[in-house]
Amino acid sequence: MYERSSVAELAESLRAELNRYSIGGKLPSSRVLVERYRVSPVTVSRALAQLAAEGLVVTRPGAGVFRAAPRTAAPAPGDTSWQEVALSAEGAGEIVPRSVDATGVLGCLAVPPSGVIELNSGYLHRSLQPERAMAAALARAGRRPGAWGRPPLEGLPELRDWFAREIGGAVVAADVLVTAGGQSALATALRALAPPGAPILVESPTYPGLLAIARASGCRPVPVPVDAEGVRPELLAAAFEATGARVFVCQPLFQNPTGAVLAPGRRAEVLRIARAAGAFVVEDDYARSLAHEGAGPLPATLAAEDTD
Ligand SMILES: Cc1ncc(COP(=O)(O)O)c(C=O)c1O
Incomplete structure (x- = not known):
């Protein structure tokens, strides 16, 4: 516990003084940090590992620890709009767009938030599913001879x-x-x-x-x-x-x-x-x-x- 909190404290102190160093500039050696902050070498190396994980410093074994360049923004997502053109363009005749809009289907398949009773699809609420009977039927089916063979196409x-x-x-x-x-x-x-x-x-x-x-x-x-x-x-x-x-x-x-x-x-x-x-x-x-019982013939x- 003591060790963990001294790691966090040292990491915080180092973070606060990082901008004293230029980008790529070398931080004091571990030995200097041990003396300056009166902590153990293990605490120093853990605090530096923490900063490295945050992308603030770079560790080069044998050379020392250096202030890292600020992370560049994540690369912009690729522009795939050309695919819509490629898939829709037909050489001749009638143009049939082939981009697939499946939002209607996905809307029906999405699991509703808890507490919401969904009325837009044919999926039974769990409490209405005969789970025990289905599990027993599945187990029985799995034991039938040939169940694990290759069925005809x-x-x-x-x-x-x-x-x-x-x-x-x-x-x-x-x-x-x-x-x-x-x-x-x-x-x-x-x-x-x-x-x-x-x-x-x-x-x-x-x-x-x-x-x-x-x-x-x-x-x-x-x-x-x-x-x-x-x-x-x-x-x-x-x-x-x-x-x-x-x-x-x-x-x-x-x-x-x-x-x-x-x-x-x-x-x-x-x-x-x-x-x-x-x-x-x-x-x-x-x-x-799916017809209700009593729906008649x-x-x-x-x-x-x-x-x-
Ligand atoms: C009219 C209609 N046809 C086909 C399907 C698809 O059936 P399956 O879930 O077996 O793919 C559905 C599913 O809701 C449907 O409503």
Whole structure:
């Protein structure tokens, strides 16, 4: 304790008298400091180490201790605005900005400050998560034979089969590709179906993550308004005609963010309009398993009703 406080005191005295020396000037030797301040050599060397750590002095073994040049300001951050130009400039044709604005997604993913109940995302509050049951299920899954093997790239056959049955209609396991989640599935679908620069029709408003994917894939999202009954068919037809788009991304069930369910009378319309345009419907059925208990029977997937 005594030692520590004498180190601090000596460091303070040396700091106060540092500007007596010119930049690069040599401080008195350790022996002189020991005598002048009546402290031990250990205290001197610790106090000097403290000043060196603060960048006030430089120690050169064998030569002595010198007053350091004042630290220059941190280098200015690099200017990366050229990247925006480089990524957006297209040689010919339509310019599609490829800078990705993911603030909408990041806003949903950020952990809320304590005491704040967040209503903007689908993450359950911890107190509502069946943690014990999930931990037990995970442990059980980890013990299953083959759990640590390499699964097929397109997903486990049993899982593909399960999804095919959930989707319904004529969909079979061979139609299913298992991805790392909804975001990944949308990215895979868009990249497979739309070349860079292509327009894709999206509901308006829609899930910000979809817009980020569209931009990152070089596609041009074209908004089609949604009302309380889902996407408006007459505007969908007009958008296909105006843009020549070949892809429409649709959330028929609990549309994010409106919550709208595509009205029964519009479901066949949407498929008919897409078929007439020679276009693909990417159905983002992200919320089927999130329905409240007692919500009643949910409408089938659009895919189940699409004979094509
Ligand atoms: C409409 C919609 N699609 C896709 C996703 C992404 O799903 P995942 O978290 O599985 O990537 C979300 C997530 O909120 C969503 O709201």
